[in-house]
Amino acid sequence: MEFAYLTNIRRLVKPPLPFGYWGNGCVSLYAQISTKELVEQPLWKTVELIKKSKVNANDEYIRSYIDIQELHRGDGITAGKEVSGFTDWRHIGHSSVDFGWGAPITVFPVTRQILGSFEPCFFLPYSAANGGKKDGFKVQVTLRKTAMPAFKKEMN
Template sequence: MYVHLTAKELVEQHIWKTADLIKKSKYNATDDYVRSYIDFQELHYEKGITAGARVSGFTDWRHLGHSTVDFGWDFGWGGPVTVVPLSRHLLGSVEPCFFLPCSSASEGKKDGFKVLVHLQEDALQGFREEMDKLKS
């Protein structure tokens, strides 16, 4: 599910308003809707699915249960070490951002999460500068 907002709308409105819009959009996730979306992706896989140019997509995978999948104790595999999307085109956007659970190999870091971000090359320098500010 998604909420369509311009960057200006996102920045200017209260965060609770954005969270409320996201929460309300989840009510549209019926079984038929999800099956239809999967079918649509299969039909248009070769062409790719796009939301348009310079669109950012944010998705939270922390509570989907990927990290609790058991691949079979008979083989000694257990659950996944980490979960990541296979393609940046998964969301149909140019600049996706995924919130992911910590790796099961990261003992003691269960309260945090990983952020996987794809940026346009011309945005990398500014992103690095902002991240450097967080180190202090």
């Protein structure tokens, strides 16, 4: 199994992106783990694996990633078949930006295919629609249709 996730490049790319730039500032990184390991090992070990994969995020990797994306723009590049993607949007700043008409009511991805993965998971910040809650966050998970009965049973 492979996890795909996005990482912020704003402090890694040389020269840095200009202050006030609100476009995309992230690239995909990957951490590989077997399903058995994921299920059987403690969560902290999976977190450590992800942290270790972040050492690959440097200026050279970022420029190479951008070059490959540019070369294959029309090919519909994805993270691959059966990849579980996840990303944390809590600290991006989208939920607090004000272009003159107030903060957004909510922030969420327009498509589940944003990571090019099969079952993405998004950690999202609370927003104006959540009555000013600051502690915690929202989680958006995409599951296969075949997983829904077990998920519903677990939730009940």
